Amino acid sequence: GDSVTQMEGPVTLSEEAFLTINCTYTATGYPSLFWYVQYPGEGLQLLLKATKADDKGSNKGFEATYRKETTSFHLEKGSVQVSDSAVYFCALSHFLTFQGAQKLVFGQGTRLTINP
Amino acid sequence: DVKVTQSSRYLVKRTGEKVFLECVQDMDHENMFWYRQDPGLGLRLIYFSYDVKMKEKGDIPEGYSVSREKKERFSLILESASTNQTSMYLCASKTGADYGYTFGSGTRLTVV
Numbered sequence A: 001g002d003s004v005t006q007m008e009g010p011v012t013l014s015e016e017a018f019l020t021i022n023c024t025y026t027a028t029g030y031p032s033l034f035w036y037v038q039y040p041g042e043g044l045q046l047l048l049k050a051t052k053a054d055d056k057g058s059n060k061g062f063e064a065t066y067r068k069e070t071t072s073f074h075l076e077k078g079s080v081q082v083s084d085s086a087v088y089f090c091a092l093s094h095f096l097t098f099q100g101a102q103k104l105v106f107g108q109g110t111r112l113t114i115n116p
Numbered sequence B: 001d002v003k004v005t006q007s008s009r010y011l012v013k014r015t016g017e018k019v020f021l022e023c024v025q026d027m028d029h030e031n032m033f034w035y036r037q038d039p040g041l042g043l044r045l046i047y048f049s050y051d052v053k054m055k056e057k058g059d060i061p062e063g064y065s066v067s068r069e070k071k072e073r074f075s076l077i078l079e080s081a082s083t084n085q086t087s088m089y090l091c092a093s094k095t096g097a098d099y100g101y102t103f104g105s106g107t108r109l110t111v112v
Helices: none
Strands: A003-006 A011-014 A019-021 A023-026 A032-038 A044-050 A056-059 A062-065 A075-077 A086-095 A102-106 A110-115 B004-006 B010-013 B019-021 B023-025 B031-038 B042-051 B054-057 B064-070 B073-078 B087-094 B107-111
Touching: A003 A086, A003 A102, A011 A019, A019 A110, A023 A032, A023 A086, A032 A056, A032 A062, A044 A062, A102 B042, B004 B087, B010 B019, B019 B107, B023 B031, B023 B087, B031 B064, B031 B073, B042 B064, B042 B073, B054 B064, B073 B087
Parallel strands: A011 A110, B010 B107
Antiparallel strands: A003 A023, A019 A075, A032 A044, A032 A086, A044 A056, A056 A062, A062 A075, A086 A102, A086 A110, B004 B023, B019 B073, B023 B073, B031 B042, B031 B087, B042 B054, B064 B073, B087 B107
């Protein structure tokens, strides 16, 4: 079945450091790929997405490129801030039914802490 | 903005109790989902619904049931709560035409 594997956390960085969170997936066909972020005490929010190979998703300074040849969707940011401290989830999706119900398969999450 | 509201942030229940977790969305979304979130396991799908009175099992439906009598409301039911159901429960909704889920803030359930 489909699966998503993220790098082990927690990750601790200093402010303005470069961030990479690795994500690889196993899936049949051509899934869509997502990064979600969960700030303390809140639900998940969609951070960025890519729906086909070589697409680059970007938002709030974060980027990720859909690499089909390496089945990867690594999250990057050039200069992190304290406010980026959160748990980050990589996910993939396929459409389940003709009605459009779409199942998301999540990685285990990576906790990121940014120190000032 | 779409809002997904979960009725309780924290719940403590006793083993064997019947537990209801409620979720309401305000944007007429067709699809609604219940996930549980556990450390090191990410989010796992319990049940989903693509229309009123329609439901489908997810990856871990055992010990749970759901109800969707109205489009805006999707309830998760623990028929007889057990300690291994202690977890964070997240509800989400989406339209059929869009890829993004909207999540509620979660209900942290402790079964003692």
